Amino acid sequence: MAQPNRPLRVLIASDTYPPDVNGAGYFTFRLAEGLAGRGHRVHVVCPSEGGEPHVTVNGNVTEHRLRSAPIPFQSAMRAAVPLGMGGHIARVLRRLDPDVLHVQSHFPLSRSALRRGRAEGVPVVLTNHFMPDNLYAHARVPRPMQHAAGSLAWRDMVRVAGEADHVTTPTPRAAELLRERGFAREIEAISCGIDLDRFHPRAGDRAAARDRFGLPERDTVVFVGRLDEEKRIDDTIRALAMIVPERDAQLVLAGTGQREAELRALAARLGVADRVFFLGFVPDEDLPMVYAAADVFAIASVAELQSIATLEAMSTGLPVVAADAMALPHLVEEGRNGFLFPPGDHVRLADRLLSVLGSEGRRGELGRASREIAQEHDHHRSLDRFEAVYTRLRGSGQGRSASERVMVA
Missing domain, CATH: 3.40.50.2000 (Glycogen Phosphorylase B;)
Known part of the structure; x- marks a missing residue:
């Protein structure tokens, strides 16, 4: 039975996390730190910054770093190695027994976590930070092929997002873009948030x-x-x-x-x-x-x-x-x-x-x-909203059966 006043157990899965330098990675870090600062039990599964898998406690957040390899043409970032990734994530899920799993993309690590979470009956939130334009240069996609590559990437994103229990984006425009690409279910815009105490007039x-x-x-x-x-x-x-x-x-x-x-x-x-x-x-x-x-x-x-x-x-x-x-x-x-x-x-x-x-x-x-x-866009408001989403999903019984979800092709 759900205990509404019990701190949440949250597992966050992301294909990018500091020391990576990008908006999605920083958002995920600040979300994890903010939730942990409110007394919740927060674990993050993400690529290893050095290649070898390891577990580390960073402040109040436990990081499960998966084996990784350099990303071609992008020396500053690494990707989790597919071999053994699913089993590693499944073990983390079983040990933590989270109330909710929050994945940050449809890329391999997040996708594997989503599907393992569904198999374990864990409610899943997916936040979309994806824009094909951000990948063209990194993947060296020739300009004549970018439209076709972007269409395929969006189709894949929509299909994976359809497996989640709740989908969020940072802005109403981002939600509108996802709808334009064929996502037919509800999308909630929740700002990435900003720490107004750290960033103030000086x-x-x-x-x-x-x-x-x-x-x-x-x-x-x-x-x-x-x-x-x-x-x-x-x-x-x-x-x-x-x-x-x-x-x-x-x-x-x-x-x-x-x-x-x-x-x-x-x-x-x-x-x-x-x-x-x-x-x-x-x-x-x-x-x-x-x-x-x-x-x-x-x-x-x-x-x-x-x-x-x-x-x-x-x-x-x-x-x-x-x-x-x-x-x-x-x-x-x-x-x-x-x-x-x-x-x-x-x-x-x-x-x-x-x-x-x-x-x-x-x-x-x-x-x-x-x-x-x-x-x-105070980040405390964003944390309030994510807490409310997680709490609702914990008490709703969602996530108990993958076959109950309406898949979006």
């Missing part, structure tokens, strides 16, 4: 932050994230080259990725190499100071299901200039906390950046509105 720390990262005193545009194709960082560098004659400005890029060499070369060709600063990987604990060094956050990406980095920037009180694509319009209210621009239009991006940088007073108004909007 205007008094600006000089110290710029000094820490070796940045001159100039108008500063910042981007935090992977330096990969779908992020369209070349658009932001081109925009910087357009605004430099009018403003003494610079661009700060915090992150690593496949396009770093190309981006450095582009900055040199455009004559702004001395104004584009590549910080490389910045540890999570130092990210608040990256935002403190900036005057505005710019994101030209076209493949964001939410964008944790944009939420972090907003929470620190930065205006945002973002591409009018995917879920970014959910975060930017035109003229209130920033501006949108047509994807790929670096001329309009430059114009929007000048609108923000041109007036310190206006910049402050936009930044305060960003903080207000970010408060709607």
Whole structure:
């Protein structure tokens, strides 16, 4: 019989987890830490960061690291090795006997966990962080084949999601996208959330932050994230080259990725190499100071299901200039906390950046509105909602028979 006041036993399965650097991995980490901080018993099954399987206790979270191998063309990440993976997950499930299993994708580890969980009668929640655009560059999919590859990938995602008891996405736009791809059941939008206590306005720390990262005193545009194709960082560098004659400005890029060499070369060709600063990987604990060094956050990406980095920037009180694509319009209210621009239009991006940088007073108004909007994404609200979903599933008897689920082909 369910005991409503008993702490939950939660197993989270993810194909990516820190030290991987990506939004899905960070979300999963923060979810696990947040739930454990509320007294729940939380275990995570994910790829080993070094290759060999092991179990470690990280704070209040127990990590079951499965044997892994490097991902081709993606040296910074590893994937769980299929051989023996299902049996390993089954043993974790039997030992923990979780109230709920929460998988973070339809990729091999998460998929195996979902099906093992169903076989053990465990209710399953699936959160979709998937966008084919985020995989094309990593998998080296030729452009002529991307549409067909994306269609097949979506079909597979929809089929796997149909096996879960409850499906969530980070934003309403992400839920709409999943419906457009043929998922017919209920989808709940639950924000990835942001820690408003860690990421808060630090205007008094600006000089110290710029000094820490070796940045001159100039108008500063910042981007935090992977330096990969779908992020369209070349658009932001081109925009910087357009605004430099009018403003003494610079661009700060915090992150690593496949396009770093190309981006450095582009900055040199455009004559702004001395104004584009590549910080490389910045540890999570130092990210608040990256935002403190900036005057505005710019994101030209076209493949964001939410964008944790944009939420972090907003929470620190930065205006945002973002591409009018995917879920970014959910975060930017035109003229209130920033501006949108047509994807790929670096001329309009430059114009929007000048609108923000041109007036310190206006910049402050936009930044305060960003903080207000970010408060709607307080990670405590997200944790409340996931707790409620888990508790409902624990007490509903869902997950007891895989044959009872309606499969979505």
